[in-house]
Amino acid sequence: MKIANNTVVTMDYELRLADDDVIDSDAAFSFLIGHDNIVPGLEAQLLGLSQGDKRDISVEAAQGYGARDEDLVVLVPRSEMPDDFVVEIGIPVELEDEDGETSMAFVAGVEDDHVVLDRNHPLADETLNFRITIGEVRAATAEELTHGHVHGPGGHHH
């Protein structure tokens, strides 16, 4: 079966950045095609592949995690952080707005009595170099399509 929208793909991958260090890998990563499970530039280049195919796939930032936006760097008074908060560069923090919507930020530093939070994705501005081998490709179940993600091995269990 070829990879197309609404198929479930399991693949082995390594992700490298420009410096050639492997920053992420998974021997059996499962995801649903056509439901924003993976960055668009990777998904587009997987379409039409099938089990056993190996590729080196390069994804520009614009088709990956986007360009850095300095407006997404915000200063939060330390007094607004939880009492037990310990500043550690790079740790993720969950932010909540007035409507209760949550989003992720990363601690980027400290300035006087403020914590610097960066809401950019840590891989913004990066060219992503994937080395992939396609494993199983199957049609998604009706339930997976409704949920927008994969169930079972390598996916959600609920």
Ligand code: ZN
């Ligand atoms: Zn589900």
